[in-house]
Amino acid sequence: MPGSRARSPGLRRWWSFALVAPLFLFLLASFIAPVLMMLSRAVIDRDLERVWPDSAIALRQWDGAGLPPDALAAIVAREIAATRQAGTLNQVANRLNYDMVGSRSILYTTADRLAAGSVGTSVKDLARIDPRWGQPGIWAAMRHADGPLTRHYLLAALDRRLNANDRVVSVPAEQAVFTNIYLRTFKISTVVALLCVALGYPVAYLLASLPERKANPLLILVLLPFWTSALVRTAAWAVLLQTNGIVNNALQAVGLIDAPLQLIYNRLGVYIAMTHVLLPFFILPLYGVMKGIPPTAMRAASSLGASPLRAFLSVYLPQTLPGVAAGAIIVFTLALGYYVTPALVGGGADQMISASIAFYTNQSLNWGMAAALSLLLLLPLLLMVFAGRTMVRTVPA
Incomplete structure (x- = not known):
């Protein structure tokens, strides 16, 4: 009897936990976990990394100064052509378009020209296809999306963005909503x-x-x-x-x-x-x-x-x-x-x-x-x- 009395508080705690556990697990599975997964999208960005894995690695190794080396441009061109053929280029195009309007047209124009036989082994080759490849904007947009973490969405929600030099700046007044x-x-x-x-x-x-x-x-x-x-x-x-x-x-x-x-x-x-x-x-x-x-x-x-x-x-x-x-x-x-x-x-x-x-x-x-x-x-x-x-x-x- 004394031993059972000593164990009773612990048993009561376990019994209380057992009664609450099903409700807690239900809330965890149906509410808490989905909400946390959704909110994590504000800082996790894997669209480019998932579709262009080699480009993502090369972008992280690049210091971001000026235009990228030709080796990085060649990797990007190769994966543009491959994902256009596989039908997954749209995922990267949509993501880059959030950061820089017009990125979608750049990628699809480049993909069509590469499929037609154009050369894409350097930045100059890509710039012949579309002059915007010779500007830092599109490359900065890719660096901002190389994942796995990003500040883009939180900054955009505050009417801010990263410029080509990775500095936080305000968006134009007509876009600040x-x-x-x-x-x-x-x-x-x-x-x-x-x-x-x-x-x-x-x-x-x-x-x-x-x-x-x-x-x-x-x-x-x-x-x-x-x-x-x-x-x-x-x-x-x-x-x-x-x-x-x-x-x-x-x-x-x-x-x-x-x-x-x-x-x-x-x-x-x-x-x-x-x-x-x-x-x-x-x-x-x-x-x-x-x-x-x-x-x-x-x-x-x-x-x-x-x-x-x-x-x-x-x-x-x-x-x-x-x-x-x-x-x-x-x-x-x-x-x-x-x-x-x-x-x-x-x-x-x-x-x-x-x-x-x-x-x-x-x-x-x-x-x-x-x-x-x-x-x-x-x-x-x-x-x-x-x-x-x-x-x-x-x-x-």
């Missing part, structure tokens, strides 16, 4: 989180203060939006906010406006629809925290002479900050990845970074760029989590 989209995404997510805090705090306080027989029906109303998809709720707001929609007709009927307001296909419509969709995600965690605060704390503060406002600010509010932080982080995190709502009720200047990720994933098939854009979204999320944990730790017990 992602920085503005990121700023817009963070701004919309922050405003939506603040709106949820302002609107959700009084609702959670009311639910936590009322008796259960009155609070439960109101809580059902808070949970009711979860029974409808976000797409349906967003489409409903598109109907309500349109020029001849219910909102404009009601405002005109009571005489508040003379002409319909532009409530949709702009930033205001995005704020309204996203706040409505995400508001329950703030109310519920805050409500759980408020229910755990004993009502005697406020009464004790009042009995010591504190006014209701001072008692609320000094006693009640600090205890609710963990719930406020948790709810705001959840709303901010979910808002960062919103795609459907801005697409339906926002204008062209209101699209968020998720639209760009969807484009590179589904249409352009540039998964490295999609992974880089996704990876850069993790930074503000980690900052938000760290700030929330710091706020919780500084709350007095």
Whole structure:
């Protein structure tokens, strides 16, 4: 018996681990591993290395100064001809075209001329086929893609690139789009989180203060939006906010406006629809925290002479900050990845970074760029989590 008692804590730990292990393995196989594999494409670049292995090795050995030696040019020409015949040249052409527009035409023109009998044993031979071989741009693009690691996608997601001298430079102003989209995404997510805090705090306080027989029906109303998809709720707001929609007709009927307001296909419509969709995600965690605060704390503060406002600010509010932080982080995190709502009720200047990720994933098939854009979204999320944990730790017990 004593020995069995001594082993029981260890057995309980193993039993707990055995119960959790299937769920952990399921999450690892179906979520964590695929996400990590996708994000790794932001820094791993093996397209050229896989199709042109000899060229990749030669490119890594070259110092990158000026034009390459003729031996490297001969290797590249040989593998261009071989992969054109094998039908795999398209993979390298697409990758180089991400770095230097026009690379695809250079490779296919060169491949056709080599197949027709042109000589390609030196840089000058290739330059006779296409003068761009005599410029450092195409060679620098190949060096940037020689793998296995790359900075290209992360720099491009920040509107930066490597020039022919391997220096980080800004892209032309007309091509710099992602920085503005990121700023817009963070701004919309922050405003939506603040709106949820302002609107959700009084609702959670009311639910936590009322008796259960009155609070439960109101809580059902808070949970009711979860029974409808976000797409349906967003489409409903598109109907309500349109020029001849219910909102404009009601405002005109009571005489508040003379002409319909532009409530949709702009930033205001995005704020309204996203706040409505995400508001329950703030109310519920805050409500759980408020229910755990004993009502005697406020009464004790009042009995010591504190006014209701001072008692609320000094006693009640600090205890609710963990719930406020948790709810705001959840709303901010979910808002960062919103795609459907801005697409339906926002204008062209209101699209968020998720639209760009969807484009590179589904249409352009540039998964490295999609992974880089996704990876850069993790930074503000980690900052938000760290700030929330710091706020919780500084709350007095």
